[in-house]
Amino acid sequence: MKLLVTGGAGFIGSAVVRHALAQGHAVVNVDALTYASCLSNLAKVATLPSYVFEHADIRDDAAMARIFAEHAPDAVLHLAAESHVDRSIDSPGVFIDTNVRGTYTLLQAARAYWQDQGSPETFRFHHVSTDEVFGSLGAEGLFTETTPYAPNSPYSASKAASDHLVRAWGETFGLPVLISNCSNNYGPYHFPEKLIPVVILSALADKPIPVYGAGANVRDWLYVEDHAEALLTVLTKGVAGRSYNIGGNAEARNIDLVHQVCTLLDELRPKERSYAELITFVEDRPGHDARYAIDTRRIQKELGWQPSVTLEEGLRRTVTWYLDNPAWWQALQNRDGIGKRLGRR
Structure with missing residues (x-):
């Protein structure tokens, strides 16, 4: 198929682009190149004849109409979004503008194109979202596709x-x-403002490793390459009108995850003292959700997908990648907000 991928220069988007091209799909990557975009994520595929990059904003009606008409995609994978919770606390309007108005603009462009093509049943508009829409879980239970x-x-x-x-x-x-x-x-190419890269890069710089609150917040961790595989599975096998939860079946408290990363660094880049000694508890994020956990039974039963990378193996791959690719993350250190505490009430 020819896929129109929005946000394809981002962390998850670039993994999807690489994976789709490896599967033989053609890809049109639409990205506005905001602070979190990195075209270097796609350096290995940028010259492929089946790959096209369009520098455009999903909020731009005319640009979206032109791109659909010019490239005639068979499907859309919509990943473009502002995604950092801390930044949304500081600048909520940016998130409303991109994530709401941008999605509306893209939907309208896709709808007009689809109708001009005769409304083919094979067309798909796949919107990639987050488990955070479901709120916060208690000590037990899982998010399902019907969770309010x-x-x-x-x-x-x-x-x-x-x-x-x-x-x-x-x-x-x-x-x-x-x-x-x-x-x-x-996983690899994770932008440096997110938890795991923050831990790795703070440790390597011998700086305090910040942990919000007591570090008791629980997350289900999904290796990005597994997610890319899942997204293409949903796109090609999913039933139109359905939603699918995608998780890694790998719950961990933030503090335990931080210790795992520190232990890997102690092994792979040893120093005289353990990196865990750098762990520093800081003021918690406002409204910090206590726990997320995904029930993946629908995608397993209906589409035959399940995660293949354990948290232990995924963390080892991730830490190793950051150690082996300093030029990638060093080039990002001066981008807006990196290394600063964001998201205070």
């Missing part, structure tokens, strides 16, 4: 709104839509 939405941050609220728009365009206009909600991703 209860977002607690400006980021998750903006993603919940975009999910609802996608569903509405499917119900009202018949656009063949899919929605997937994933757990926390990690």
Whole structure:
């Protein structure tokens, strides 16, 4: 197929682009190149004849209409989004503008293109979302596809709104839509403002490793390459109108995850003292959700997908990649907000 991927220069988006090209699909990568975009993530595929890059903003009606008309995609994988919770606390309007208005603009462009093509049943608009739209779990239970939405941050609220728009365009206009909600991703090319890269890079710089609150918040961790495989599985095998939860079946408290990363660094880049001695507890994030956990039974039973990389193996691959690729992350250190505490009330 020819896939139109939005946000393909981002962390998850670039993994999807690389994976799709490896599977033989053609890819049109649409990215506005915001602070978190890195075209270097795609250096190994940038010269392939089956890959095209379009520097464009999903909020630009004319640009989206042109791109659909010019490239005639068979499907859309919509990953472009503002995604950092801390930044959403500081600047919620940016998240509303990109995640809500941007998704609306893209939906309208996709709908017009789809109708001009005769409304083919094979077309797909796959919207990639997050488990954070479901809010916060207690000590037990799992998010399912029917869990009521209860977002607690400006980021998750903006993603919940975009999910609802996608569903509405499917119900009202018949656009063949899919929605997937994933757990926390990690892996190579993860932008340096997120937890695992922060731990790795703070440790390597011999700086305090910040842990919010008591580090008791629990997340389900999904290796990014597993997620890319899952997204293409949903796109090619999923039933239009359905939503699919994608998780790694790998719950961990933040503090335990930080200790795992420190232990790997002690092994792979040893110093006189353990990196864990750098762990520093800091003021918690406002409205910090206690626990996320994904029930993956639908995607396993209906589509035959399940994660293949354990948390232990994925963390080892991730730490090793950062140690082996300092030029990638060093080039990002001066980008806006990196190394600063964001997201205070």
